Amino acid sequence: MEEPNKLDEQEKQDKQIKQVKQDKQDKQDKQDKHDLRILLAPMVRVGTLPFRLLCYNYGADLVFTEEIIDKKLMNCEKYYNKDLDTNDYVSMRDWAVVLRINVC
Numbered sequence: 001m002e003e004p005n006k007l008d009e010q011e012k013q014d015k016q017i018k019q020v021k022q023d024k025q026d027k028q029d030k031q032d033k034h035d036l037r038i039l040l041a042p043m044v045r046v047g048t049l050p051f052r053l054l055c056y057n058y059g060a061d062l063v064f065t066e067e068i069i070d071k072k073l074m075n076c077e078k079y080y081n082k083d084l085d086t087n088d089y090v091s092m093r094d095w096a097v098v099l100r101i102n103v104c
Contacts, residue, residue: 042067065099072098 040055040063052063076089076098089099 037061040064065101068099 038060040052040060042064044067046066048066052060052065056063072091073089075092077092079088079090080086080103081088081100084100085103087101087103088097089101090096091098
């Protein structure tokens with residue numbers, strides 16, 4: 001009587017293992033199909049360049065600038081930075097660069 005129970009348990013385990021393997025394969029197929037990317041969204045106070053480079057080095061495919069407060073941009077002037085080939089948005093209050101965008 002014990003042997004049929006053991007066989008039933010073994011069959012259940014085999015089915016579970018097959019299901020896990022199938023789920024993993026389905027997930028991989030979906031990733032291959034859609035070519036999913038790891039994105040680092042804009043964040044307040046942690047979107048500095050060193051942090052974004054660290055995330056990029058650890059596998060992020062695309063990183064954004066830090067989140068910008070729109071009121072800060074309203075008080076900025078746009079300047080072209082020849083040395084860096086960037087558009088810099090500089091605050092008129094303290095002459096700090098609020099946003100720097102690479103010119104493509």
